[in-house]
Amino acid sequence: QPAGPSERAEPKPRVALIMKSLANEFFLTMENGARAHQRAHADQYDLLANGIKDELDVSKQIDLVEQMIAQKVDAIVIAPADSKALVAVAKKAQDAGIAVVNIDNQFDAQVLADKQARIPFVGPDNRKGARRVGEHLAKHLRSGDAVAILEGAPNAFNGIQRRLGFEDAMKAAGMNIISSQSGYWETDKANQVVAALAGEHPELKAVLCANDSMALGAVAALRAAGKAGQVRVVGYDNISAVQNLLREGRILATADQHADQLAVFGIEYALEMLRTRGTPADRETPVDLVTAPGPSPQP
Amino acid sequence: MNDTASHAHGRIAAGRRWLADYLGLGLALALLVLVFSLSTRHFFSLTTFQTIANQIPSAILIATGMTYVLLIAGIDLSVGSVLGLCTAVVGVGLAQGHWPAPLAILAGLAAGLAAGAFNGLVSIRWNLPPFIVTLGMLEIARGGAHFLTRSQTQYVGSALAPIVETHLLGLSLPFLLALAVVLGSQWILTRTVFGRYLVAIGTNEEAVRLSGIDPRPIKIAVYLYSGLLVALAAVIDTARFESANPNAGSGFELQAIAAVVIGGTSLMGGRGSVVSSFFGVLIIAVLNTGLAAVGARDETKRLVTGLVIVAAVIVDQYRHRWSQTKP
Amino acid sequence: MNDTASHAHGRIAAGRRWLADYLGLGLALALLVLVFSLSTRHFFSLTTFQTIANQIPSAILIATGMTYVLLIAGIDLSVGSVLGLCTAVVGVGLAQGHWPAPLAILAGLAAGLAAGAFNGLVSIRWNLPPFIVTLGMLEIARGGAHFLTRSQTQYVGSALAPIVETHLLGLSLPFLLALAVVLGSQWILTRTVFGRYLVAIGTNEEAVRLSGIDPRPIKIAVYLYSGLLVALAAVIDTARFESANPNAGSGFELQAIAAVVIGGTSLMGGRGSVVSSFFGVLIIAVLNTGLAAVGARDETKRLVTGLVIVAAVIVDQYRHRWSQTKP
Amino acid sequence: MPGMTRPADTPLLLRTAGLTKDYATRVLDSVDLEILEGEVHALVGENGAGKSTLARILAGLIRPDAGHIELAGEPYAPSGKRQAEAQGVRMVMQELNVIGRLTVAESIFFGHLPHRWGAIDYPGLHRAARPLMDQVGLSDVAPDRPLETLGVGRQQMVEIAAALSRQCRLLILDEPTAALTAPEIERLFDQIRRLGQQGVSFLYISHRMEEIQRISDRISVLRDGRLLTTRGAAGFGLDEVVRLMVGRPLEETRLAASRPPNGPALRVDGLAAPPALRHASFELRFGEILGLAGLMGAGRTEMLRAIFGADRRAAGRICLRGSSAPARIDHPRDAVRQGIALLTEDRKAQGLLLPLSVLANVTLNHLRPFCRAGGRIQAAAERRAVEQWLDQLGVRCRSPLQPVAELSGGNQQKVLMARWLHRNCDILLLDEPTRGIDVGARFEIHRLLRQGADQGRAILMASSDLRELLGVCDRIGVMSAGRWVATFDRNTCSQDDLLHAALSGYTRTHP
Ligand SMILES: Nc1ncnc2c1ncn2[C@@H]1O[C@H](COP(=O)(O)OP(=O)(O)OP(=O)(O)O)[C@@H](O)[C@H]1O
Ligand SMILES: Nc1ncnc2c1ncn2[C@@H]1O[C@H](COP(=O)(O)OP(=O)(O)OP(=O)(O)O)[C@@H](O)[C@H]1O
Numbered sequence A: 001q002p003a004g005p006s007e008r009a010e011p012k013p014r015v016a017l018i019m020k021s022l023a024n025e026f027f028l029t030m031e032n033g034a035r036a037h038q039r040a041h042a043d044q045y046d047l048l049a050n051g052i053k054d055e056l057d058v059s060k061q062i063d064l065v066e067q068m069i070a071q072k073v074d075a076i077v078i079a080p081a082d083s084k085a086l087v088a089v090a091k092k093a094q095d096a097g098i099a100v101v102n103i104d105n106q107f108d109a110q111v112l113a114d115k116q117a118r119i120p121f122v123g124p125d126n127r128k129g130a131r132r133v134g135e136h137l138a139k140h141l142r143s144g145d146a147v148a149i150l151e152g153a154p155n156a157f158n159g160i161q162r163r164l165g166f167e168d169a170m171k172a173a174g175m176n177i178i179s180s181q182s183g184y185w186e187t188d189k190a191n192q193v194v195a196a197l198a199g200e201h202p203e204l205k206a207v208l209c210a211n212d213s214m215a216l217g218a219v220a221a222l223r224a225a226g227k228a229g230q231v232r233v234v235g236y237d238n239i240s241a242v243q244n245l246l247r248e249g250r251i252l253a254t255a256d257q258h259a260d261q262l263a264v265f266g267i268e269y270a271l272e273m274l275r276t277r278g279t280p281a282d283r284e285t286p287v288d289l290v291t292a293p294g295p296s297p298q299p
Numbered sequence B, C: 001m002n003d004t005a006s007h008a009h010g011r012i013a014a015g016r017r018w019l020a021d022y023l024g025l026g027l028a029l030a031l032l033v034l035v036f037s038l039s040t041r042h043f044f045s046l047t048t049f050q051t052i053a054n055q056i057p058s059a060i061l062i063a064t065g066m067t068y069v070l071l072i073a074g075i076d077l078s079v080g081s082v083l084g085l086c087t088a089v090v091g092v093g094l095a096q097g098h099w100p101a102p103l104a105i106l107a108g109l110a111a112g113l114a115a116g117a118f119n120g121l122v123s124i125r126w127n128l129p130p131f132i133v134t135l136g137m138l139e140i141a142r143g144g145a146h147f148l149t150r151s152q153t154q155y156v157g158s159a160l161a162p163i164v165e166t167h168l169l170g171l172s173l174p175f176l177l178a179l180a181v182v183l184g185s186q187w188i189l190t191r192t193v194f195g196r197y198l199v200a201i202g203t204n205e206e207a208v209r210l211s212g213i214d215p216r217p218i219k220i221a222v223y224l225y226s227g228l229l230v231a232l233a234a235v236i237d238t239a240r241f242e243s244a245n246p247n248a249g250s251g252f253e254l255q256a257i258a259a260v261v262i263g264g265t266s267l268m269g270g271r272g273s274v275v276s277s278f279f280g281v282l283i284i285a286v287l288n289t290g291l292a293a294v295g296a297r298d299e300t301k302r303l304v305t306g307l308v309i310v311a312a313v314i315v316d317q318y319r320h321r322w323s324q325t326k327p
Numbered sequence D: 001m002p003g004m005t006r007p008a009d010t011p012l013l014l015r016t017a018g019l020t021k022d023y024a025t026r027v028l029d030s031v032d033l034e035i036l037e038g039e040v041h042a043l044v045g046e047n048g049a050g051k052s053t054l055a056r057i058l059a060g061l062i063r064p065d066a067g068h069i070e071l072a073g074e075p076y077a078p079s080g081k082r083q084a085e086a087q088g089v090r091m092v093m094q095e096l097n098v099i100g101r102l103t104v105a106e107s108i109f110f111g112h113l114p115h116r117w118g119a120i121d122y123p124g125l126h127r128a129a130r131p132l133m134d135q136v137g138l139s140d141v142a143p144d145r146p147l148e149t150l151g152v153g154r155q156q157m158v159e160i161a162a163a164l165s166r167q168c169r170l171l172i173l174d175e176p177t178a179a180l181t182a183p184e185i186e187r188l189f190d191q192i193r194r195l196g197q198q199g200v201s202f203l204y205i206s207h208r209m210e211e212i213q214r215i216s217d218r219i220s221v222l223r224d225g226r227l228l229t230t231r232g233a234a235g236f237g238l239d240e241v242v243r244l245m246v247g248r249p250l251e252e253t254r255l256a257a258s259r260p261p262n263g264p265a266l267r268v269d270g271l272a273a274p275p276a277l278r279h280a281s282f283e284l285r286f287g288e289i290l291g292l293a294g295l296m297g298a299g300r301t302e303m304l305r306a307i308f309g310a311d312r313r314a315a316g317r318i319c320l321r322g323s324s325a326p327a328r329i330d331h332p333r334d335a336v337r338q339g340i341a342l343l344t345e346d347r348k349a350q351g352l353l354l355p356l357s358v359l360a361n362v363t364l365n366h367l368r369p370f371c372r373a374g375g376r377i378q379a380a381a382e383r384r385a386v387e388q389w390l391d392q393l394g395v396r397c398r399s400p401l402q403p404v405a406e407l408s409g410g411n412q413q414k415v416l417m418a419r420w421l422h423r424n425c426d427i428l429l430l431d432e433p434t435r436g437i438d439v440g441a442r443f444e445i446h447r448l449l450r451q452g453a454d455q456g457r458a459i460l461m462a463s464s465d466l467r468e469l470l471g472v473c474d475r476i477g478v479m480s481a482g483r484w485v486a487t488f489d490r491n492t493c494s495q496d497d498l499l500h501a502a503l504s505g506y507t508r509t510h511p
């Protein structure tokens, strides 16, 4: 008896990875990790990795999801650029029978509830990570010291989470947060803001940056102001460019979210969902505090 | 001449002009579709085209307004930010104010008109280059959007769902609306007194003034129209995304101008066509969708987009010459 | 006329023109400084001015190139991306290639010149509007920057430290360099044959062509110069940040144009001054620094920036009229 | 109908009293002008005398600083052009004011396009445009042809057709014939006479005295913003008009060459640049002025541009200075390097840098003499040289630093002349060098040209004014329908000969 259509060899599932701005090293690392994983498991699935040009351009990411639905992919692993705006389209993908996994930036719980959607989340807790960075910083400061926070783009979820984490740690340690401004994730904007703050607040003791690119700008501003070493800087993301600065102590600490593994976890989750047709529970991925090698000084 | 606006009335040569006007764009579009259909499995499908049709209404509306603005030798760099502002007004109205949907929509449209009025009135009152006035508006409107939403995305749920869920012949209401706006605007441009005034102002504003027609109300009307269409786009996007993001529309200004110029509208004013801008939007949409379907790397996407923009205007230049030499 | 470029040759009325040219800008600047000095504790201090002087060299260099480009009635939207590209070349050369610093710097400058050559040659060869050519270059250069760095910020350490650490009279080498470029460019503009040609081309290119001067090499030279200055800015920024971020310079194009236009340079060509652009950059820098020192919220910053841009050109308009009516 | 006078009881149509207008200086100084119903009232005066300013006030484009106007006995103070038109006063502007992207029919009715609910009635529009176009000799043009594809002269006819399109009581024509040639001028005069019989009055501004003599009933002379006199054209000799205008008598004699021409300067063989220029061959010698006559659209401008390298050539050889090898001229730059100059037809769009100083305009293409190391311009030397030229050519301006936009047309033309003389060009191609220039300045330019030729320069001068050509040129070539059809010696030809040759290309069938 000839093989019926149902018995034809199943084509490999196609997994779409949709990331935020690929202009951001973090997501590029994520993409590279995913591509490496796919090469190692080329027999198991095909990967379509896409990101948007500019993190602010949420509609482009929504367009991308719709395009992947049209492409009839089997699974979508998404790091949403906006935790609310992407829910509707993610639900649409689910309704179209696509397995959806949320990574990196968690969908807004309220909106999920409103849409009656259940989407598993795999990712780090930015707030917790930022708090750990802040707590490490606090060991090098005295209570009541003036500190400043450099936020990411104003409504970025992870930026807000990191700011909250920094605030948690600083408040707990009794620090005086004199300013919290946005550096739009960018080196030169951060540089401008920190330079201005350093001039205006000579008492400034530390700057907490929501990502490492901004930390680079902060370090440059402090050096130019002759305050290198007097004002501590911490970052987030552990990009390769800050390794030396960490070693030299010019950046005190940063956090590593293991970007290369993040997407891989998500993809593995998605493949599992395709196999079992079930919805696994959320899973928190590790965030590691990265500090300068060597003994940390006593406060 | 590739210029549909200035003389679409001749019956005899009309066919030839149509060819010159839309052949190049149509061919470019077909070529892109062909390339992507060959390089991916699922690109050439009804779903893809429905998806594109579903995505582009706001881009079409913005490009239509931009075409009018460029026609009068103006420019509007604020469209992206104004979209963010209008979306913020609608979103805050619905999510915080719990307004009924029609009221929120009206408020959004009013915000767009207000931004257009600012652009038009300020640039005309003080005779300032629209480039700089709308650049100021770009900052102001974005600031306003963040101010209104306190930088938080507003979830509006299904309040505006009827807008995107109404379908006719498989096409969504926004797409049909955008199509109607394109055809209506093209008709106004080529067939009405107002349209002639636009072309005339873009060609030689001083001559229009000397012929006893005050160009100022016409120019203000154009900026108002652009603002209104941007606000419509904002309403559609808010409905599609069920949420209002204050960053919505970042960078749309240059994208819209690119689409319009790819369609052959001149940045110097006086020459342009709304239908061609529609093709320009389509080309960019197909390019984006195709590159995403291929899974191209981001830098490749940028390189290709940049080259397509430059290539498109070079081709337009040749087409323009071709239709000029055989009049 | 507020135009220093077009007839700075008269000795007699020079004093009066200086007043008309720089008084308004100087007053605006003084006003900003006053406002921020009153509303903060430490704004009015040597440190603040050293901080500003340290930050603006790259903005000054870019604005100088943009002034030349606008003078010939062109525009360069690619400056931000080209800065990213050049910074990527320098960064990759140093961090990956372990090139000696001078070689990396030369490579960066070459990248800037290449981008300028593309802008100039393509727009002249096919007679395309520079707006669209440089818009294409905006995408291409950014794609190139990401391609080279694989989207990773390159840490270059102290390889370029001597550039930012050399000081003279408390002013850093980059600032002195930028100052020298401003003065040199202004001198070229007002005192040399080349400068005369720039103004003439911006005023009436066809008349220049018909007088037997080929405008094309001059225009290409301007785009090359703009590219070179952007590359210089990239080297300085790489040295300042000890790292090369492929996203560097995003959005610089509109900022640079805003600064130049605030300085009173016309977007229509033929009228402009490098020194005024320098003032424009200063105004924007003081505004940014002041707002950051006050700790203003982001939306306030944007609103104020937008309003200042519009207000500055309105004031310029009045100043222009004033100096016109009393010649 | 020269000197046709009206009965004394012809009613007054328009009267101005004490009309005054100031710009930087007083431009109109209490002008009392009276225009009768149905008359052709000529207004003459030097460049900058205030003619256009007066016309603009009447047409509602600008407002006077003092004085008042009565139209048919009622006070008349139009707030804008539309209001003036509503009261029956229309004007054709001196400077061409066309919107190239519109069609001919749209241009004629611009501002009054027939429409229903805003939608233009194109069939009706084209029907209405046809007779008006026929009246001004545009019968071979389709009403939906874009205006920008017509030559300058025909665009001017479209403007005149637009003025004729509506009923009016007073039609102001500000130098309507500056871009026209004889046949079009005849057509225009026919229309003026026809409308005059219907009671329409004309205010006719022109620098061409013979036209004034032919068409006008009365003549007013304006000098430095003052109305000197208004008299019936019949008893008003032209010499006297010119004397009043210029303030001194002008003997408009023929300027003869003082010595025979030298060697060949320019030889053109089979030059073609279709569609406007089909075939031109001629020779120009040093020390002579070769005139170039032709009807509107004969291709004179195109030929001069093709020689100069401003437009692409399809065929033909150009040999310079007696050499038999063809010269390489691919760009105006090449032409100028070989000593050729082109004074363009449209001095504002193609010659001057209007907002820049007189000085910058003169030295634009020859800064080398003042160039020091690094391209630095030696300001003092430049100024001295420019002052010398301004002196030599008699340019009237406040200072070399005055923006050239503020100069009168004649002085602007002299500035351009100074540019080419400063550049040491000895082969001068001049396209309508006296267009829109008053008799006094025109005479000075003629004198300059003659002087240039006597100094050994070769001059090729296109002009639509046959009398001018016969007055200054040694020989006159004629172009017709894109071909160089004949060359005459000025002593042995008449205006009729020239006109005949100019028409020949349109009757003969081409192979
Ligand atoms: N808008 C203006 N601003 C300043 N001066 C002006 C303006 N318009 C005209 N003038 C000056 O007024 C004077 C009269 O100009 P007008 O155009 O009336 O002269 P005209 O008699 O028509 O000369 P032409 O024969 O050259 O056309 C000139 O000196 C001119 O420079
Ligand atoms: N843009 C254009 N496209 C097509 N044909 C044109 C264009 N411009 C001019 N022509 C044609 O070229 C011919 C010559 O034009 P033009 O009137 O300038 O000639 P001319 O002999 O210099 O006349 P004049 O100097 O009296 O105006 C005409 O037949 C005109 O219709």
Ligand SMILES: [Mg+2]
Pocket (backbone or CB within 6 Å): D051, D052, D053, D094, D174
């Ligand atoms: Mg005049």
Ligand SMILES: [Mg+2]
Pocket (backbone or CB within 6 Å): D300, D301, D302, D345, D431
């Ligand atoms: Mg001509």
